[in-house]
Amino acid sequence: MSDRVKEALNVFDLREMAKDRLPKWLFEYVDRGTEDEVALRNNRAAFERIKLKTQVLVDVSQRNQEITLFGKQHKMPLGISPTGPAGMLYYKGEIELARAAKAAGIPFTLATGSQTSMEEVARVVGGTLWFQLYMWSDVRMSHILVERAKNAGFEALVVTVDGPVDSHREYNIRNGYTVPFSYNRKNTSAVLAKPGWFFSVLMRYWMTTGMPRRENYPEGMKEKFTHVSSAERKTKNDTLAWNDLKVLRDMWPGKLLVKGILTPKDAQLAVAHGADGVIVSNHGGRNFDSSMAPIEALAPIVDAVGDRTTVIVDSGFRRGSDVVKALAIGAKLVMVGRSTLWGTTVGGEAGAARALQFYHEEISRTLAYLGCPSVADLTRDCLELVGASHTPAAM
Numbered sequence: 001m002s003d004r005v006k007e008a009l010n011v012f013d014l015r016e017m018a019k020d021r022l023p024k025w026l027f028e029y030v031d032r033g034t035e036d037e038v039a040l041r042n043n044r045a046a047f048e049r050i051k052l053k054t055q056v057l058v059d060v061s062q063r064n065q066e067i068t069l070f071g072k073q074h075k076m077p078l079g080i081s082p083t084g085p086a087g088m089l090y091y092k093g094e095i096e097l098a099r100a101a102k103a104a105g106i107p108f109t110l111a112t113g114s115q116t117s118m119e120e121v122a123r124v125v126g127g128t129l130w131f132q133l134y135m136w137s138d139v140r141m142s143h144i145l146v147e148r149a150k151n152a153g154f155e156a157l158v159v160t161v162d163g164p165v166d167s168h169r170e171y172n173i174r175n176g177y178t179v180p181f182s183y184n185r186k187n188t189s190a191v192l193a194k195p196g197w198f199f200s201v202l203m204r205y206w207m208t209t210g211m212p213r214r215e216n217y218p219e220g221m222k223e224k225f226t227h228v229s230s231a232e233r234k235t236k237n238d239t240l241a242w243n244d245l246k247v248l249r250d251m252w253p254g255k256l257l258v259k260g261i262l263t264p265k266d267a268q269l270a271v272a273h274g275a276d277g278v279i280v281s282n283h284g285g286r287n288f289d290s291s292m293a294p295i296e297a298l299a300p301i302v303d304a305v306g307d308r309t310t311v312i313v314d315s316g317f318r319r320g321s322d323v324v325k326a327l328a329i330g331a332k333l334v335m336v337g338r339s340t341l342w343g344t345t346v347g348g349e350a351g352a353a354r355a356l357q358f359y360h361e362e363i364s365r366t367l368a369y370l371g372c373p374s375v376a377d378l379t380r381d382c383l384e385l386v387g388a389s390h391t392p393a394a395m
């Protein structure tokens, strides 16, 4: 592990280090939310409103955070959420991140828009691999990816449904960051200000495989980072409906997870259309600024479908205690996006592993304070208060 990575004491330190390393437009693309960033802030603030009850004089010397998910054992109740740009933060960042997940014994989700192909991640790394799917307007294009993910041995298909239209991230415009990328004075000077990133990531691609592309896109639609094509824009599909999920259910033999659910009604519909699990998520506060914090949306969803499906949650989890709160409410797994991206930026696999190590240690410490030897013992009795609108009694 590099000395830099070792200096970090929590995921917020990794964030500061990532900020030092990345051009401003790229750091902010990863870090920030949308519009006024209310959802982004509320994702964190919601955790502060939830307290945990301590229990003293319980022997907690043997603490266990292993879980069984979809019949498979995992070493901790954490998974890696799909994120597009890991390969832009570090050379072959998806491979590094997937390796860290495998070593930690947890699931890794590869995003549709990643810079490393699903076949390469499966061949080079393996482990518990899930594939995240965006649906193109031409759904047949997405179906090609489903077939590929099946052939590559991915265990779960994560269908993201919370982006019917583009979000409005004004800072991207101010930073001169456009998708697809085009050079301008602002973004180029930001790159020149970060030579470490420029030489170790961008130059390395140029000298090996060329400018990064979205390697999962079907042939003919793969684009360089700088290339414009209508295909990219078409990954936002405002015509999608529940029937499209039904079609995927018929095609996909593995576990089918629907990501971006925030209400009990949508969770029930997902189950009715064949989902094996729902991921309660507001995309890390990146899409809809008036969305609820997933940790506050979680209890009613668990109550509605928790006995029939696997409820997973992400968005804003930065501490082990945050993870424990979600498990106590009834989630079976918590996923993280930015924390492990910051780690990957700073130190590749070692950086991502450091982020996971923080969660592991903090979950373990929290269990000790709660007098809970195992994550399996967590219940809503451990919670002092959940949000403003959900009292423990109502849960």
Ligand SMILES: Cc1cc2nc3c(=O)[nH]c(=O)nc-3n(C[C@H](O)[C@H](O)[C@H](O)COP(=O)(O)O)c2cc1C
Binding pocket: 029, 030, 031, 081, 082, 083, 084, 085, 111, 112, 113, 132, 160, 259, 281, 282, 283, 284, 285, 286, 314, 315, 316, 317, 335, 336, 337, 338, 339
């Ligand atoms: C830079 C970035 C890119 C993302 N790209 C995707 C994506 O391609 N598909 C997707 O379903 N979610 C994407 N997400 C959302 C994550 O899967 C996840 O929901 C979110 O990051 C969780 O919040 P957290 O970052 O606070 O942990 C992205 C998130 C970030 C930060």
